Amino acid sequence: MMKIGELAALAKVSRDTLRFYEKHGLITPGLRSEAGYRLYSETDVRRIGFIIGAKEVGFTLNEIHQLLELEVTKDEKSCHDIKHFVDAKITIVNQRLAEIKRIKKSLQTLSDACCGGDEPATHCTILEALSEQTN
Amino acid sequence: MMKIGELAALAKVSRDTLRFYEKHGLITPGLRSEAGYRLYSETDVRRIGFIIGAKEVGFTLNEIHQLLELEVTKDEKSCHDIKHFVDAKITIVNQRLAEIKRIKKSLQTLSDACCGGDEPATHCTILEALSEQTN
DNA sequence: TATAACCCTAGAGTGCAGTCTAAGGTCAAT
DNA sequence: ATTGACCTTAGACTGCACTCTAGGGTTATA
Known part of the structure; x- marks a missing residue:
């Protein structure tokens, strides 16, 4: 389980982008730490990998949303x-x-x-x- | 030589989009009719075909501009x-x-x-x- | 000759995808 | 105990790529 900063660094996106994706339903709000920090799993890592890859080849976030669903x-x-x-x-x-x-x-x-x-x-x-x- | 509406229909984009591309240097302002209407050549048709194709696979207009130059x-x-x-x-x-x-x-x-x-x-x-x- | 269907410009408005700001809470190290 | 690096939210702001509006001129057809 990693925190938002770690995942952001790993995926080479900003923390804001990850929160933005969550807000728009691309990554489901998952576990939170005692203090309310977001905690991400391996699955989340793969998920945002897919999002970034799909985006690079010209899919909109909306289309990616549909693909993921x-x-x-x-x-x-x-x-x-x-x-x-x-x-x-x-x-x-x-x-x-x-x-x-x-x-x-x-x-x-x-x-x-x-x-x-x-x-x-x-x-x-x-x-x-x-x-x-x-x- | 075709007018903007014909090219727009052919390329399946709006007239506004073509004028927008011209304003941003993706298609060079070419010939004008007596009345000031834009006139497009075969080369322009290929050019906007390239722009659309490149856009579809995720290039920004800026990148496309660089490619075309x-x-x-x-x-x-x-x-x-x-x-x-x-x-x-x-x-x-x-x-x-x-x-x-x-x-x-x-x-x-x-x-x-x-x-x-x-x-x-x-x-x-x-x-x-x-x-x-x-x- | 008048009506529709086209064309022009400048500039305002829109949707997408972030990105930043403000105001605050948490955690590890000195 | 306080400094700095991290995290939280809501909401404002930005850049890109159009898209539309207003106000006008042109061209083909009935």
Whole structure:
């Protein structure tokens, strides 16, 4: 069990951010010490790791909230809804994957065109690098 | 050459967004019609396509601005700086790529655990799905 | 020729995601 | 016992990326 400052340092976010996430339901208010200090578990650490990762790839806190609330159980009723929601998210994720691969390739083209040795550096911009990608 | 409304419809953004991007230097103010209407070229279309794609995968407008300004020329002096900047960006892009793959896998695990047929739907959350990923 | 559907500007307003401030309580070390 | 580093709350403030409003001009169609 760690205090907010420790978790903040570990996750490289501010204490305020962690309280903000709690206030907005991304991390459930858990244990408190005698003095009222928040105490975080290993699960909380993984949870905020997920939040940060998801944020980095362009999910909003709202979307992350929905992702974290997803839970497959034996409840037949909700199972269909979950499947639907998850598959919709997978589609979005696949689009992002494709987009980021495009960007990576164009950055790579740019990097390769640059100082590659003695051959003359060709004139090249991101947009030109992007256009060259025929796939 | 198309007017702002056409480009907005094509790129699925608002006219205001396009004017906003211009004001912030993401698209250079180009040709104007006799009446002062903005006129956009094919290059502008590709440009805003790039902006939108980059935004979707989590780049800020500021970062996108920097990416768009990158240009490899024969100027030896700036070449080193460009290489450095681009390679730093590639590192970030690679991290995002890894992160989005992680998220995709966990969503897939979640989807697979759900309504897979007659086998009992195992209890599964995003965090558990993430933990299962040993790679 | 007038009506709708477009375009312009400057500037105000909005929602998201924090970030900071004030005023105070707790804990470990000198 | 007091100093400093930590923790608490509520609420104000900030920066980003739009989004809207007001007040006006233009262009195509009935």
